[in-house]
Amino acid sequence: MIAVLPVVLTVVALLAGLGALVMLIADRPLVLGSKPTTALLVALVLLEIGLLVQAVVGVVLLNGTDREVDGLTFVGYLFGPVVIVPVAVVWGLSERTRFGPGVLLVGCLSVPVMILRLTQIWAGHA
Amino acid sequence: MPEPTTDLSEATRSGPGRLLIAVYGIFALAATARSAVQIGTRFSEAPLPYLLSAFAALVYILATVALARGDGTSRRVAFVSCAVELAGVLVVGAVSLLVPDAFPDATVWSGFGSGYGFIPLVLPVLGLLWIRRVNARA
Numbered sequence: 001m002i003a004v005l006p007v008v009l010t011v012v013a014l015l016a017g018l019g020a021l022v023m024l025i026a027d028r029p030l031v032l033g034s035k036p037t038t039a040l041l042v043a044l045v046l047l048e049i050g051l052l053v054q055a056v057v058g059v060v061l062l063n064g065t066d067r068e069v070d071g072l073t074f075v076g077y078l079f080g081p082v083v084i085v086p087v088a089v090v091w092g093l094s095e096r097t098r099f100g101p102g103v104l105l106v107g108c109l110s111v112p113v114m115i116l117r118l119t120q121i122w123a124g125h126a
Numbered sequence: 127m128p129e130p131t132t133d134l135s136e137a138t139r140s141g142p143g144r145l146l147i148a149v150y151g152i153f154a155l156a157a158t159a160r161s162a163v164q165i166g167t168r169f170s171e172a173p174l175p176y177l178l179s180a181f182a183a184l185v186y187i188l189a190t191v192a193l194a195r196g197d198g199t200s201r202r203v204a205f206v207s208c209a210v211e212l213a214g215v216l217v218v219g220a221v222s223l224l225v226p227d228a229f230p231d232a233t234v235w236s237g238f239g240s241g242y243g244f245i246p247l248v249l250p251v252l253g254l255l256w257i258r259r260v261n262a263r264a
Contacts, residue, residue, distance in 0.1 A: 072167060076159045084152060091151075095144045102145040110152050 005057065006119055009050045010112045016043040017108030023101035030093055030100035040104060044089055047111065051082045058118070070121055077118040081111045138196025138204075138260050146256055149249060150190040153242075157183035157234050164231070172231045178218065179233045185211050189253060198264075201257050208253035215239055215246050 019040050023030075030037045058078040062071055088107025092100045139147060161179040169176055185207050192204035219238030222229045229236055239246030 072163050073160075076163065080155065080159065084155070087151070088148060091144065091148055095140065097141050099141050099145045102142075103148040106145065106148045106152065 005050065005054050006115045009047065009054060010115050012043060012047045012050065013108045013111035013115075016040060016047060017105050019043065020101040020105040020108060024098050024105060027098045028101065029097050030095070030104075032093070040101070041089070044085060044104070044108075047108075048082070048085050051085065051111070055079055055082050061122075067124065069124065074118065074121045077114050077121060081114045084110050084114075134198070134260060134264060135196035135200075137263060138201060138257075139194050143193065143196075143256055143260070146249075146252060147190060147193045149245070150186060150193060150253070153234070153246070153249065154183065154186040154190045157186050160234070172229075175229050175231050175233050175236075178214075178235070182211075182214060182234045185214065193253070193257075196260075201261065205254065205257045208250040208257070211246075212250035212254070215250065219247070 019036070023036055023040070028036060030040075055078040059075065062069060062074055084107055088103055092103035092107070094100075095103060137143070157179065161176065161183045164172075164176040164179055189204055189207035189211065192200040192207060215235040215238060218229075218233060218235035222233075222236040232241055234242060234246055238244060
């Protein structure tokens with residue numbers, strides 16, 4: 001599909017995940033207004049915007065293609081991460097221990113997995 | 127004793143519990159979406175695995191909600207869900223290897239959850255351990 005976007009989104013998700021992992025290991029809970037938390041949230045907002053763009057572009061491409069693509073599953077993997085990232089943020093922010101970043105780590109790691117499945121389905125070997 | 131109950135509900139969904147619920151939530155979403163597509167588009171191709179997918183999805187939803195609620199009854203529901211899930215992944219995992227023809231299309235639990243990084247195998251064990259730990263505080 002779109003050559004660059006899935007790669008960029010994978011990198012951003014992994015970097016944000018790395019940041020969350022560092023906070024988890026360093027026992028740093030999420031604190032609104034603190035530098036690490038703000039940096040992480042900014043990265044996740046950018047990730048979410050990118051995922052939304054990918055979802056829109058993906059639907060447009062799906063409508064335009066003549067090839068056999070499992071459309072419903074494809075759309076599921078387009079919008080899955082769009083839903084997961086904000087829910088993970090809300091769920092993580094309500095935790096006062098190191099496991100707040102832990103929740104964000106899980107949310108971040110689900111993104112590359114779903115993008116990988118997305119590109120596989122687009123390529124035709126679902 | 128309303129107060130200790132509330133504390134334990136909070137304890138169930140805090141710390142490692144919150145992480146556990148996050149993973150359960152993602153599996154509930156993934157399993158539900160996958161099962162909906164399977165049953166909605168090609169149910170007749172493999173009814174048994176697709177029904178099993180739907181059952182797995184229900185168990186994940188139940189475990190997610192019960193862990194997030196966290197009160198005494200919910201913890202019992204969550205414990206049973208995790209136990210059923212562990213039995214499911216072990217039985218389906220074994221059958222899918224021994225009688226591959228029974229599963230023409232993969233489910234979450236096929237190959238002991240190998241299609242999902244074996245998380246379906248580890249998750250119920252962590253769930254059971256976590257509920258046991260919270261119960262020990264009661």
